[in-house]
Amino acid sequence: MHIYITRLAKLSVIAVTIAAFASCNQSAKTDKAPVATDTTLKAEVKPAVVDSGKLVGAWHDEAIKSDKGEEIAYEVVSSGHKVYIQAITFTGKNLTLNDTPPISPSASEIKKEGDKYVSVERPDETYKIDKEGNLLIYDKGSLVATCKKLL
Numbered sequence: 001m002h003i004y005i006t007r008l009a010k011l012s013v014i015a016v017t018i019a020a021f022a023s024c025n026q027s028a029k030t031d032k033a034p035v036a037t038d039t040t041l042k043a044e045v046k047p048a049v050v051d052s053g054k055l056v057g058a059w060h061d062e063a064i065k066s067d068k069g070e071e072i073a074y075e076v077v078s079s080g081h082k083v084y085i086q087a088i089t090f091t092g093k094n095l096t097l098n099d100t101p102p103i104s105p106s107a108s109e110i111k112k113e114g115d116k117y118v119s120v121e122r123p124d125e126t127y128k129i130d131k132e133g134n135l136l137i138y139d140k141g142s143l144v145a146t147c148k149k150l151l
Contacts, residue, residue, distance in 0.1 A: 051103045053079030058088075058097055059135035059147035074135060074147060076110075077101055083110050083117070085127065097151060 056076040064072050070089035075097070077084045086107035090096070110117040110127060116138075119125040128136045133149035 051079055052100045053077035053084065053103055055097060055099050055101055055151070056083070057129075057135075058095075058150040060095075060150050061145055061147045063145060071095070073150060075101055077103055077107070079103060083112070084108060085110050085117075085119075095150070 054077065056078050058076075059074050061072045061074065066072060066089045068089075070091050073088050073090065073095060075086050075088055077086065084103050084107040086101075086104050088095075088101075108122070108125075109120040111120055113126075115128065117127040119127075124140045126138045126141075128138070130136055130146075135145075135147040135149070136143060137145040137147065
């Protein structure tokens with residue numbers, strides 16, 4: 001009950017402040033042009049909920065760097081019945097892995113097909129794990145990257 005009274009008091013103060021500001025603002029105007037008012041309701045912006053999953057593995061791609069010169073690694077993350085692969089960046093030897101990493105909006109869902117994983121969004125992109133545990137990335141059947149196992 002106390003929370004509702006406090007919120008009501010804050011809303012009352014805000015309403016009085018807005019009314020006072022609006023009246024001061026209108027009396028200071030000297031031109032006769034009509035004042036446009038915005039009567040639309042503005043929604044409060046809340047940060048998007050970020051899903052997290054369980055880290056399955058991580059691999060370093062030594063062949064490429066980000067636009068900012070950072071090292072690139074790939075995380076495979078499972079969340080429920082889905083599996084995702086996503087790129088992460090780090091500098092030097094400062095890679096920090098999270099057991100429950102957030103799934104980024106740029107993550108690609110992958111599905112297991114036999115001994116490989118296939119991208120749901122890009123079926124020509126496939127992933128395999130070799131005998132040493134390295135991640136092999138294929139595009140249209142051609143090997144495009146070999147990434148060293150980190151975890």
